[in-house]
Amino acid sequence: MSIEIKNINKSFKSKKTDQLSVLENINLTIEDGELVCLLGPSGCGKTTLLRLIAGLDQPTSGEIVANGEVVKKPSGDRAVIFQQYSLFPWLTVLQNVTFGLEMTKKGSKEENIAAAERYLTSVGLIDFKDSYPHELSGGMKQRVAIIRSLLNHSPILLMDEPFSALDMQNRHKLQAQLIGVWKRFENTIVFVTHDVDEAVYLADKIVILDKNPGRIANIVDVDIERPRKRESEEFIALQETIVKDLDMGD
Amino acid sequence: MLDNYRNKFIPLILPICIILIWYLITEGTGMVNPYILPGPITVCQSAWSLILSGKLLTNTLDTLYKVFGGLILASIVAIPLGILLGWYKTLEDIATLVISVLRPIPPVAWIPFSILWFGIGMFPAVFIIFMGCVFPILVYTIDGVKRTDKVLIESAQTLGASDWNVLKRVILPSAVPYVVSGLKVGIGIALMCTISAEMVGSSSGLGYMILTATSLFDPGTTVVGMLDIGLIGIIFDFVFTKAQDRIFW
Numbered sequence: 086m087s088i089e090i091k092n093i094n095k096s097f098k099s100k101k102t103d104q105l106s107v108l109e110n111i112n113l114t115i116e117d118g119e120l121v122c123l124l125g126p127s128g129c130g131k132t133t134l135l136r137l138i139a140g141l142d143q144p145t146s147g148e149i150v151a152n153g154e155v156v157k158k159p160s161g162d163r164a165v166i167f168q169q170y171s172l173f174p175w176l177t178v179l180q181n182v183t184f185g186l187e188m189t190k191k192g193s194k195e196e197n198i199a200a201a202e203r204y205l206t207s208v209g210l211i212d213f214k215d216s217y218p219h220e221l222s223g224g225m226k227q228r229v230a231i232i233r234s235l236l237n238h239s240p241i242l243l244m245d246e247p248f249s250a251l252d253m254q255n256r257h258k259l260q261a262q263l264i265g266v267w268k269r270f271e272n273t274i275v276f277v278t279h280d281v282d283e284a285v286y287l288a289d290k291i292v293i294l295d296k297n298p299g300r301i302a303n304i305v306d307v308d309i310e311r312p313r314k315r316e317s318e319e320f321i322a323l324q325e326t327i328v329k330d331l332d333m334g335d
Numbered sequence: 336m337l338d339n340y341r342n343k344f345i346p347l348i349l350p351i352c353i354i355l356i357w358y359l360i361t362e363g364t365g366m367v368n369p370y371i372l373p374g375p376i377t378v379c380q381s382a383w384s385l386i387l388s389g390k391l392l393t394n395t396l397d398t399l400y401k402v403f404g405g406l407i408l409a410s411i412v413a414i415p416l417g418i419l420l421g422w423y424k425t426l427e428d429i430a431t432l433v434i435s436v437l438r439p440i441p442p443v444a445w446i447p448f449s450i451l452w453f454g455i456g457m458f459p460a461v462f463i464i465f466m467g468c469v470f471p472i473l474v475y476t477i478d479g480v481k482r483t484d485k486v487l488i489e490s491a492q493t494l495g496a497s498d499w500n501v502l503k504r505v506i507l508p509s510a511v512p513y514v515v516s517g518l519k520v521g522i523g524i525a526l527m528c529t530i531s532a533e534m535v536g537s538s539s540g541l542g543y544m545i546l547t548a549t550s551l552f553d554p555g556t557t558v559v560g561m562l563d564i565g566l567i568g569i570i571f572d573f574v575f576t577k578a579q580d581r582i583f584w
Contacts, residue, residue, distance in 0.1 A: 141489050161495025171490040174584035175508045184504070185494035219583065230490075237494055 086162065086240040086273050088115040088138060092147035095133055106298040107133050111147070113292060113301065120267055120274045122288035124281065126331065130299025131277045132168075135243050138275060139165045151241060161189045164234030168246040170226045172218040178205070178229050179214040185237030197236075204232045208262060224255040228262070235266055244276045248283070260286055264311060281327050285320060286313050293330055303330055373554040378562075381555030390544070395563055398533065398540040401457060402525045405464025409521060413469045414514060417476025421510070422502065427477065434470065442467030442528045450536045460532035460540070467528040468521030475520070479513025480506055512582045519575040526568055 093111040096104045107130040115121050123131040136142045138149055140159040149156040151163060159165075164185070172181045182201040186192055192200070205211045208228050218226055227247050234242055248256040260283065267274055278284050284291045288307050295302040305327060309319050354375055360366045361374030369377060385391040420427040445466045449459035483506045491505045533542025541560045548556035 139489075139493055141492070159489065159492035161493065163493060165489065165493040167486050167490065169486050171486045173487060173490075173505065173508070175511075184491070184496075188491070188497070188500055188504075189495040217583065233494065239493075243493075 086152040087117045088113075088241065088273065088275070089150040090114070090134075090138070090147075091150065093134070093137060093144045093149065094146045095130070095137065095142070096145050108137075108144075109298040109300045111299075111301060113304075115273060115275060115290075118271045118273055119289050120276065120287055121290045121292060122284035123275065123277045123292050123294060124284045124327070124331075125279065125294030125299070125302075126296055127279060128299075129294040129296035131279075131294050132245055133299070134294075135165070135245050135275060135277050138241075139163050139243050141165070161185060161237055162239055163241040163243055164237060164239035166227070166230050166234060166242065166244045166247045168249055170218065170223070171230055172226055172233075174218050177215050177217055178210065178221070181218070181229060182233045182236055185233060185239075189237065191238070201232075201236055204236050205229075208232060224251050224259060227251070227259065231263070231266070235270060235272075238270075240272055242272050242274045244274065246277055246279070249278075249280070256283070261312070263287065281324055281331070282315070285309075285324050285327065286315065291327065293327065305330075370552060370554060373558060377555040378558045381553065382559045385556060385559055391559065391563065394539065394541050394544045394560075395567070398529050398542070398564075399567070401460045401464060401529050401532070401540065402522065404457070404461045405528070406468055406518070406521055406525050408461065409465045409467075409469040409472055409525075410518065412465075413472035413517075414476050417473045417514075418480055418502075418507070418510070420473075421477040421480025422506070434473070438470040438474070440466075442524065443531045446532065446535050449532070455536050455538065459536045460529055463532040464525045464528045467524040471520040471524065472514070472517040475513045475517025476510060479510030479517075482513070483509040509584070512579065512584065515575065515578055515582060519572070519579075522571050522575070523568065526564065526571070530564060 090111055090113040093108055094106070095108040096106040099105040111134060123134060125131050133142065137144050138151070138156065140156045140163065143157075156163075172178075173184065176184065179198065179201055182205065183197045186197040186200075191197070202211060202214065205214055210225060210228060210232070213221060213225065218229070221229065230247070231242075248259050251259065263274075264287065266272075276284075276287055278287075285307060291305040291307060292301055293303045293305065294300065305323070307323065309317070309323065313320055315321075357372075358375050361369065361372055362376050363374075373381075382391070420430055442463050445463050446459070449462045453459040453462055487505050487509065488501055491501050496504065529540065530542035530545070533540035534546045537543050541564055545557050545560035548554065548560065
């Protein structure tokens with residue numbers, strides 16, 4: 086499912102000034118099955134842009150078209166994986182994972198549970214299916230959240246720095262797993278991050294945002310073959326270029 | 336192991352001391368006239384005869400019926416209303432002034448009207464209990480609904496949940512701990528209200544028993560009634576604390 090972002094402006098009312106412009110004149114096309122990273126310093130409006138795509142907020146002007154339809158409100162077609170842990174604490178892992186399927190009434194109960202168990206097995210969480218979220222580590226929680234969205238067959242995954250609270254080792258592991266599932270399910274992924282390394286590792290296309298007000302500073306295509314090696318020359322070179330790019334914005 | 340015994344024993348020290356001193360100043364030395372304060376042995380004798388005659392049980396049950404009646408009625412009104420007011424900001428704005436004015440009125444202040452409207456018996460007491468618990472339950476429920484984590488609501492929406500399902504599957508379970516706290520506060524108030532209500536407009540229950548015993552020069556029964564209320568309070572508290580432990584979110 087492709088996403089077209091057309092002339093998006095977003096401003097908030099603030100106490101000091103009348104209007105605080107967060108995003109200005111954003112135009113961007115995200116192709117079906119593409120993995121795009123929105124990269125930028127904090128305060129550049131990358132999370133705001135993601136929320137607009139999700140339909141959780143409305144733009145001040147302009148429109149976002151996902152799969153030919155203007156985004157007006159949140160939908161199961163565009164799952165969001167939040168930076169904060171977002172599992173329902175009163176449901177077990179299995180109940181959390183099948184939540185979306187129940188909401189969209191896809192499949193019978195038995196089919197859903199079987200599918201959920203298959204997915205949980207594939208990320209090594211099957212032993213925790215009857216555990217509650219508070220019994221899981223941060224990395225496990227985010228994996229469950231991702232499985233929950235994948236199982237729902239959301240064609241678009243919107244991810245807001247989902248791995249930022251994890252230690253480096255876990256972060257790298259989950260990034261690799263994300264690439265794995267993305268290849269398998271061919272979702273369109275929009276991934277917000279402030280981590281250059283993460284963006285270069287994951288993205289087909291890196292959209293660099295600038296702040297005050299947030300606008301697109303540059304779009305970088307990443308042609309490095311997967312699986313990407315962090316120590317490879319081209320990886321390091323691209324990382325350096327992007328860091329320089331970001332510095333110029335400041 | 337030793338620690339365990341220690342922790343169980345320590346809370347008992349003070350009650351034992353109090354009973355000893357109580358015995359010493361009343362039946363032990365006769366310092367205090369039994370009509371001013373009955374001694375522990377008199378109280379035990381009263382308790383025993385009240386248990387044998389079945390009066391203690393009937394009066395306790397009578398009080399509990401009223402407590403639960405009022406509490407259930409208050410829950411039926413306050414929980415759905417609290418969900419509505421917590422969810423629709425406009426409704427809350429409309430209701431907030433009325434709630435703030437009615438809430439601080441002590442439930443016993445409703446006694447005159449309760450007798451005017453419902454006469455004597457079960458109903459005036461239930462009404463007073465209702466007035467006493469409806470506001471804490473309402474306020475806690477509103478708070479619980481409003482405190483639902485925004486991220487959970489948004490997650491549910493992006494997983495395809497309708498507004499109704501967001502309410503049913505996210506907001507309600509998330510508000511449960513607050514509602515239970517509201518009920519816990521409510522039941523404490525209900526117990527207090529019941530006794531007061533029974534002392535005025537009733538012919539049965541522990542409050543009635545306490546008051547009539549005093550005028551019949553039977554202070555032992557009064558003390559038994561008071562301790563019975565304390566015991567009921569502890570049991571409720573224990574049950575609700577257990578319930579809260581089970582709600583881990």
